[in-house]
Amino acid sequence: MTAVTVPVRPAEGASPRPLPWRRMAWVSWRHHRIALGGVVAFLGALAVWLWIAGLQLRHAYAAAAACHPASSGACQNLIAAFQGTSVVLKGGFVLQPVPALIGAFVGAPMLAREIETGTFRYAWTQGFGQRRWALAKLVLVGVAVAAVAGAFSVLVSWYYQPYFASGNGTVFSSPSPLSPGLFDLRGVAFAAWTLAAFAIGALAGMLIRRVVPAIVATLAACAGLAVLAGNVLRQHYLTPLVAKGSNLPGSAWITSEWWTKGGKFAFGGRPRVDLLQQLCPSSFVSGPGGGIAVKGNFSPTTCLVQHGYTQWSDYQPASNFWPFQWIEGGWLLALSVLLIAVTVWLVRRLVA
Amino acid sequence: MTALGIPARLEEDTNPRPLPWRRMAWVTWRHHRIALGGVAVFLGALAVWLWRVGLQLHHAYAAAINCHPAASAACSELVLNFDTIGGILKGGFVLQPVPALIGAFVGPQVLARELETGTFRYAWTQAFGRWRWTLAKLVMLGVAVTAIAGAFGVLVSWYYHPYLAPGRLYSATSPLHHWLFDLRGVAFAAWTLTAFAMGALAGMLIRQVVPAIAATLAGYTGLAVVVGVVLRANYQPASHFWRVQWIEGSGLLALSALLIAVTVWLVHRRAA
Numbered sequence: 129m130t131a132v133t134v135p136v137r138p139a140e141g142a143s144p145r146p147l148p149w150r151r152m153a154w155v156s157w158r159h160h161r162i163a164l165g166g167v168v169a170f171l172g173a174l175a176v177w178l179w180i181a182g183l184q185l186r187h188a189y190a191a192a193a194a195c196h197p198a199s200s201g202a203c204q205n206l207i208a209a210f211q212g213t214s215v216v217l218k219g220g221f222v223l224q225p226v227p228a229l230i231g232a233f234v235g236a237p238m239l240a241r242e243i244e245t246g247t248f249r250y251a252w253t254q255g256f257g258q259r260r261w262a263l264a265k266l267v268l269v270g271v272a273v274a275a276v277a278g279a280f281s282v283l284v285s286w287y288y289q290p291y292f293a294s295g296n297g298t299v300f301s302s303p304s305p306l307s308p309g310l311f312d313l314r315g316v317a318f319a320a321w322t323l324a325a326f327a328i329g330a331l332a333g334m335l336i337r338r339v340v341p342a343i344v345a346t347l348a349a350c351a352g353l354a355v356l357a358g359n360v361l362r363q364h365y366l367t368p369l370v371a372k373g374s375n376l377p378g379s380a381w382i383t384s385e386w387w388t389k390g391g392k393f394a395f396g397g398r399p400r401v402d403l404l405q406q407l408c409p410s411s412f413v414s415g416p417g418g419g420i421a422v423k424g425n426f427s428p429t430t431c432l433v434q435h436g437y438t439q440w441s442d443y444q445p446a447s448n449f450w451p452f453q454w455i456e457g458g459w460l461l462a463l464s465v466l467l468i469a470v471t472v473w474l475v476r477r478l479v480a
Numbered sequence: 481m482t483a484l485g486i487p488a489r490l491e492e493d494t495n496p497r498p499l500p501w502r503r504m505a506w507v508t509w510r511h512h513r514i515a516l517g518g519v520a521v522f523l524g525a526l527a528v529w530l531w532r533v534g535l536q537l538h539h540a541y542a543a544a545i546n547c548h549p550a551a552s553a554a555c556s557e558l559v560l561n562f563d564t565i566g567g568i569l570k571g572g573f574v575l576q577p578v579p580a581l582i583g584a585f586v587g588p589q590v591l592a593r594e595l596e597t598g599t600f601r602y603a604w605t606q607a608f609g610r611w612r613w614t615l616a617k618l619v620m621l622g623v624a625v626t627a628i629a630g631a632f633g634v635l636v637s638w639y640y641h642p643y644l645a646p647g648r649l650y651s652a653t654s655p656l657h658h659w660l661f662d663l664r665g666v667a668f669a670a671w672t673l674t675a676f677a678m679g680a681l682a683g684m685l686i687r688q689v690v691p692a693i694a695a696t697l698a699g700y701t702g703l704a705v706v707v708g709v710v711l712r713a714n715y716q717p718a719s720h721f722w723r724v725q726w727i728e729g730s731g732l733l734a735l736s737a738l739l740i741a742v743t744v745w746l747v748h749r750r751a752a
């Protein structure tokens with residue numbers, strides 16, 4: 129017993145109330161500063177790249193959009209130069225894994241590391257309480273990660289803007305802002321996917337209790353969820369519009385195509401060659417080497433229309449971009465909250 | 481002391497020579513079977529996907545290439561049909577991170593995990609000797625990972641063949657194109673081995689698994705960009721495919737051997 133320690137102990141004993149939440153921010157920062165610093169460095173490096181490439185892209189776009197007449201050889205060269213700028217970033221595929229990587233490398237170690245190394249025995253028996261400890265860390269780090277990702281996605285939206293601008297008409301056959309690859313990099317979706325990946329990582333770490341397998345599981349789960357959302361869920365967010373014939377706006381996201389005959393469904397997707405052969409046999413002859421040969425300028429669409437078929441398309445107009453963003457952001461936020469709640473509930477069960 | 485224990489101990493004591501290398505194969509397998517199993521499952525799932533889509537792709541290619549005259553609308557429909565198959569697999573973009581992921585998740589485990597958890601104190605004081613222990617593990621795992629990746633690379637080469645076959649269907653793609661070149665031939669296995677060796681060295685230097693994984697992914701991306709954009713000369717004729725493959729493959733093999741040698745030397749030097 130020294131003179132220094134004696135007065136301190138009674139003071140602590142007289143205050144058995146849990147530590148304030150504000151202190152947890154400091155603890156979260158101390159525990160996860162390397163991970164958060166890594167995220168900032170990673171996104172910062174990507175941001176520099178996007179900024180440099182984006183300036184070039186805008187420059188090339190401005191040159192191509194200002195050129196008249198658009199059909200001249202000089203203008204075609206400028207359009208080709210615009211389309212050849214930063215091919216790697218085009219379509220957005222190279223940025224698709226970013227939310228999953230952040231979620232896996234920040235979210236999965238959140239609890240798995242404490243469990244794997246055994247430090248949870250110390251951390252979870254502090255005055256703050258195991259459940260609030262886990263909740264505070266997950267919420268604070270989750271909000272920080274989502275905020276950094278949100279700031280980054282503003283830059284991403286800026287980068288891809290020229291592809292969606294309608295200047296000069298022929299500069300770029302603009303992709304639909306809803307099409308997979310770009311939709312979830314822009315608006316609020318990017319931050320929401322990052323938060324969801326973080327929550328998936330935290331739960332995976334809690335369930336698997338080992339960091340590296342939890343990272344792998346998170347990457348796999350995020351890839352699966354992204355494929356499910358892009359190919360199955362997203363097209364059903366709002367009732368699609370139906371178009372008759374093939375006159376659709378270029379920015380429409382076509383989700384399905386089918387043909388009818390006499391008011392009844394005939395077939396979906398593209399017409400089969402054997403059907404065309406059956407309908408318009410005079411246009412087909414047997415070609416060299418056993419192949420199928422076609423006479424002159426035969427058009428499958430014309431052939432089908434002549435025989436009473438009608439083409440239909442389900443599509444989502446480009447004006448649905450922001451409603452879709454809020455729907456996707458909303459369900460991902462709800463999913464993240466649910467996953468974090470399950471994780472915190474499991475923490476309580478682990479020690480209890 | 482039991483009757484069973486005594487003869488066993490005497491036998492061991494009279495054989496103080498190091499364990500044979502063959503036994504290390506068993507130890508390596510026991511230590512890394514989950515990682516190796518994970519690699520096999522991951523590539524197996526990708527292989528099933530490639531096989532199923534690849535059959536459709538080859539079928540559509542055969543239909544389109546046999547269609548005459550090529551300029552007719554019906555043939556254009558078949559070419560369009562061929563073009564729509566594959567979706568995300570087209571261009572090879574989605575398979576680019578595969579070698580990096582394998583290397584990053586297997587490589588750093590070899591040393592960083594032992595260093596992080598402290599089990600190196602036990603492992604490195606075995607009769608086998610610490611640098612031979614490291615060398616045996618790295619060589620065996622490296623060969624195993626390379627062999628699996630090589631087998632997968634054969635399937636990938638088969639899948640992308642229609643895009644590169646001579647014909648009018650996909651004229652834009654050269655076999656030396658960035659995104660396809662390093663998925664085919666010997667390059668895929670060589671890149672996987674390089675990622676593994678980078679992971680092993682990163683694990684030895686950083687001594688923590690997760691930061692070593694992140695560093696491996698970053699280092700690999702940097703190397704792939706440098707080789708793809710700067711070193712590998714584009715606009716080569718397609719007939720140079722195999723020559724460039726062997727140049728890149730042997731360059732990466734040499735780099736991997738160097739990285740593994742440096743890793744083993746660092747283990748040998750550490751607290752010698």
